[in-house]
Amino acid sequence: MILAIASGKGGTGKTSVAVSLALAAAGAGRPVRLLDCDVEAPNAALFLPVEIAEFRDAGLLVPEVDMAACTLCGRCAEVCAYGAISVAGEQVLLFTELCHGCGSCARQCPTGAISERRRVIGAIESGRAGAIDFAQGRLTLGEAMATPIISQLKDWRLAAPPETLVILDAPPGAACPVIETLRGADFALLVTEPTPFGQHDLEQAARLARESLGLPTGVVVNRDHPGDDTVDAYCREADLPILARIPLDRRVAEAYAAGRPLHDALPDGPERFAALLARIEAEVPA
Amino acid sequence: MKNLVVLSGKGGTGKTTVTAALARFAAGERRLVMVDADVDAANLGLLLAPREREATDFVGAEAAVIDAEACTACGLCAEACRFDAIAAADGTYRVDPLACEGCRACKFVCPEEAVAMEPQLSGRRYLSDTRLGPLFHAHLLPGQENSGKLVTALRRDAEAWAERERPDVMLTDGPPGIGCPVIAAASGADLALLVTEPTPAAVHDFRRILGTLEHFGIPALACVNKADLNAERREEIRVECEARGVALLGDIPYDEAAMDAVRAGRPVTDGDAPRLAAALSAIWDALRPHLDA
Numbered sequence: 001m002i003l004a005i006a007s008g009k010g011g012t013g014k015t016s017v018a019v020s021l022a023l024a025a026a027g028a029g030r031p032v033r034l035l036d037c038d039v040e041a042p043n044a045a046l047f048l049p050v051e052i053a054e055f056r057d058a059g060l061l062v063p064e065v066d067m068a069a070c071t072l073c074g075r076c077a078e079v080c081a082y083g084a085i086s087v088a089g090e091q092v093l094l095f096t097e098l099c100h101g102c103g104s105c106a107r108q109c110p111t112g113a114i115s116e117r118r119r120v121i122g123a124i125e126s127g128r129a130g131a132i133d134f135a136q137g138r139l140t141l142g143e144a145m146a147t148p149i150i151s152q153l154k155d156w157r158l159a160a161p162p163e164t165l166v167i168l169d170a171p172p173g174a175a176c177p178v179i180e181t182l183r184g185a186d187f188a189l190l191v192t193e194p195t196p197f198g199q200h201d202l203e204q205a206a207r208l209a210r211e212s213l214g215l216p217t218g219v220v221v222n223r224d225h226p227g228d229d230t231v232d233a234y235c236r237e238a239d240l241p242i243l244a245r246i247p248l249d250r251r252v253a254e255a256y257a258a259g260r261p262l263h264d265a266l267p268d269g270p271e272r273f274a275a276l277l278a279r280i281e282a283e284v285p286a
Numbered sequence: 287m288k289n290l291v292v293l294s295g296k297g298g299t300g301k302t303t304v305t306a307a308l309a310r311f312a313a314g315e316r317r318l319v320m321v322d323a324d325v326d327a328a329n330l331g332l333l334l335a336p337r338e339r340e341a342t343d344f345v346g347a348e349a350a351v352i353d354a355e356a357c358t359a360c361g362l363c364a365e366a367c368r369f370d371a372i373a374a375a376d377g378t379y380r381v382d383p384l385a386c387e388g389c390r391a392c393k394f395v396c397p398e399e400a401v402a403m404e405p406q407l408s409g410r411r412y413l414s415d416t417r418l419g420p421l422f423h424a425h426l427l428p429g430q431e432n433s434g435k436l437v438t439a440l441r442r443d444a445e446a447w448a449e450r451e452r453p454d455v456m457l458t459d460g461p462p463g464i465g466c467p468v469i470a471a472a473s474g475a476d477l478a479l480l481v482t483e484p485t486p487a488a489v490h491d492f493r494r495i496l497g498t499l500e501h502f503g504i505p506a507l508a509c510v511n512k513a514d515l516n517a518e519r520r521e522e523i524r525v526e527c528e529a530r531g532v533a534l535l536g537d538i539p540y541d542e543a544a545m546d547a548v549r550a551g552r553p554v555t556d557g558d559a560p561r562l563a564a565a566l567s568a569i570w571d572a573l574r575p576h577l578d579a
Contacts, residue, residue, distance in 0.1 A: 008327050009297065009329070010296065010297010010298040010299075010327070010462040011296060011298010012297075040295075040462075040465045041463055041464070041491040043296070043490060046490055079394055081387075081389050081390055100389060102369075102389030102391045103366070103368060103391060104391045107394065107395070139465055141464065141494060141497035141501055142497075142501030142502065144434065144466040144469050145466060146463070171463060172298075172462050172463070173462070173463075174326045174428040175426060175430060176433075177465070179385075179429060183385070193545075195545055195549055196549065200327070200328075201327040201329070204327060205428070208428035208429045223545070225545070230549070250540060254515055256485055257484055257486075257516035259485075259486045
């Protein structure tokens, strides 16, 4: 099963829930793999004794122009949808940071003057954290495009034996890096908090996961607080099951600040997350 | 005009709460314009009761569509697509609009001219009035690629307005992360205020956003939210700021009243959160000379 943890709003506890579910599965002797797909802010490794064993560059194919073969016809600039290549006077200007690596300039060049080279924009790493198989991506500082790194991380480490639980820790938001993470998942678990911010961003994430991608979807309410019904009311109306609640508690926040995920910070953490995992599996169509 | 952007690297550290409080102080002294550049999760408006003045559809990217009648299922399009967006289906090929990046590679290689590009409505941009000043904000339709483009369009709206109206301060609530939408929100800013927390994840991401801002040459200031959760990590942040020449403007205590203010839909400075209001007022006092410089 491939389980993606997403949220819309940042800082609701995605990573802590993802790590806790991985620890619960590993504690039950189940093969588990955790992929940290939040390549802009990869934090799962901070909660686990990760030992990286393998490292690869993550990159994009960008154009390189052989000026001896170029006739300055401008076809490359015409086919580029991103403004990453242009002809100015006797020169071809490349703006590689805008290039998505689609390859059209090279394919369409009538004289074959354009070849492609790999431009490194980040790294993907894999290793182990105790019984957990672990992998993560990292976007290089100053680079804009997170999505290709997520895609390369998944190409490399998503495929696993059927009995393995694969957990994908998604970035916040509801745009392309989140879509790239959620594609191909069997279930989307959305972590939220019971505030208007949490609710607003949960709606965005639920629309993406359930309506656009058609994934079975459930909710974890973190920092739960008696007397606040906003998220509950929305979930009832939208028919989104709330699969777990984690109480608002300064002691939990302090444990998190000391580097302990919810699994270790809550007195009944292992039982709670084993139960959450069972509820998720009950929601996934066989 | 000074252009200040609030960022954090890690999400959920309190950017919007800090932005709303600073807006409240700034509006008492200066002509202010606000931008909510977190278009994936636009929350600043939830604290400011915006009254919509103008709305504009945002057409971001195009997506390819294959005419099944004209398609001969040769498969050249799927071969050319590097985004896994085209797959064979029912004797023809189909484009997954969520995966399509609008590059047109398929259109160029199709021998039957069966591929058309269709503009995608990806969101709406708004100019609204609030009691603290005008707010430029946007709604990204979930699943639309490229929130960075929408952020850039929103920034252009705000800058064109500022060109005419000459406000003193443009205050931008930024998105989490360090990639495309963050770069779009921060480009051209005079200053960034980073909101961090004394937790391993927030400190890790604080270093990443600092490195990103250094790359683009944008000076950074910092403040620490929930500063009393962990003394050791609070000290780590101080040392990091000192080493990088980042002014640390102040601390905000852990206080569940922050969530109550969000629930009440108002900045923490307006309600029953005296400790938070005092801390943010001190941060505003420390920020003022940087805006005047």
